[in-house]
Amino acid sequence: MNYFPDLPYAVGVVGAGSGIGRAVAGFLGRQGVSVACLDRNLAEAEKTARAVVADGGKAVAISIDVCDDSSLAPALDRMEQAFSRIHGVVNCAGITGHTNLKGHEVDMDDFDLVYRINLRGSMVLSKAVLPRMLAHNYGRLLHIASIAGKEGNAGMTAYSATKAGIIGLVKSLGKDYAETGITINALAPAVIHTPMVEALPKATADHIISKIPMRRCGELDEAAAMIAWIVSPACSFTTGFTFDLSGGRATY
Ligand SMILES: NC(=O)c1ccc[n+]([C@@H]2O[C@H](COP(=O)([O-])OP(=O)(O)OC[C@H]3O[C@@H](n4cnc5c(N)ncnc54)[C@H](O)[C@@H]3O)[C@@H](O)[C@H]2O)c1
Numbered sequence: 001m002n003y004f005p006d007l008p009y010a011v012g013v014v015g016a017g018s019g020i021g022r023a024v025a026g027f028l029g030r031q032g033v034s035v036a037c038l039d040r041n042l043a044e045a046e047k048t049a050r051a052v053v054a055d056g057g058k059a060v061a062i063s064i065d066v067c068d069d070s071s072l073a074p075a076l077d078r079m080e081q082a083f084s085r086i087h088g089v090v091n092c093a094g095i096t097g098h099t100n101l102k103g104h105e106v107d108m109d110d111f112d113l114v115y116r117i118n119l120r121g122s123m124v125l126s127k128a129v130l131p132r133m134l135a136h137n138y139g140r141l142l143h144i145a146s147i148a149g150k151e152g153n154a155g156m157t158a159y160s161a162t163k164a165g166i167i168g169l170v171k172s173l174g175k176d177y178a179e180t181g182i183t184i185n186a187l188a189p190a191v192i193h194t195p196m197v198e199a200l201p202k203a204t205a206d207h208i209i210s211k212i213p214m215r216r217c218g219e220l221d222e223a224a225a226m227i228a229w230i231v232s233p234a235c236s237f238t239t240g241f242t243f244d245l246s247g248g249r250a251t252y
Pocket of ligand 1: 095
């Protein structure tokens with residue numbers, strides 16, 4: 001199915017150097033969307049962009065660090081120079097931080113880092129992107145939260161708390177911009193096959209999968225297809241919402 005009948009259409013994928021972001025960039029490229037592959041790991045973002053181009057798509061790789069406020073405007077400027085517009089942004093930059101820790105064992109430096117990337121990063125990116133979308137009265141902004149933000153994963157306090165924060169963030173931002181043609185949503189995946197998941201201790205990953213009624217991980221293509229639709233013009237009457245992608249784990 002073609003989600004993007006009216007091209008050109010440009011989407012920035014933050015965290016495009018790996019995992020879900022890389023898969024989304026590839027999916028969007030195959031739909032004819034121009035993709036800015038944004039990541040703090042420029043070498044990996046370049047690999048993603050090269051793969052999109054090799055597949056017949058349009059892509060550029062751009063360095064960004066959502067922890068470094070000063071990196072955002074230049075990165076978005078570069079995207080606008082490359083594609084003239086920013087129709088959509090998908091924010092896949094995120095880390096789990098240290099896991100398998102009870103609350104009293106949490107290292108606050110690690111907690112602060114998870115907060116800076118997952119939650120503050122989502123806010124500072126929104127602040128940087130929204131004026132550029134407002135200029136055209138159109139935009140699609142999607143932050144990747146997690147099932148952990150809805151249900152809380154044991155041993156993942158910082159991750160769960162910051163992902164819950166993203167769910168609250170989009171509820172508020174969605175209402176702020178509801179009359180503008182800009183939608184701001186989140187996606188709450190359960191475990192998806194990615195390097196981040198492979199990096200989790202096996203016990204943590206097994207525990208998470210055991211809670212999924214479909215008894216499997218989600219696949220990258222399943223995440224990419226849903227994300228592409230959410231940032232397409234077709235997804236036009238939903239804002240402030242957290243979409244579910246959890247194999248039946250969260251039915252709310
Ligand atoms: N994989 C899963 O099962 C799963 C489940 C639920 C939610 N999520 C969320 O989806 C998002 C993507 O997850 P993934 O599994 O693809 O992760 P990943 O580790 O494979 O990719 C994350 C990417 O974000 C980039 N990044 C990290 N910090 C950054 C920063 N400060 N600025 C810019 N880029 C930065 C990394 O370089 C990397 O390329 C994350 O927010 C994650 O929490 C993943």
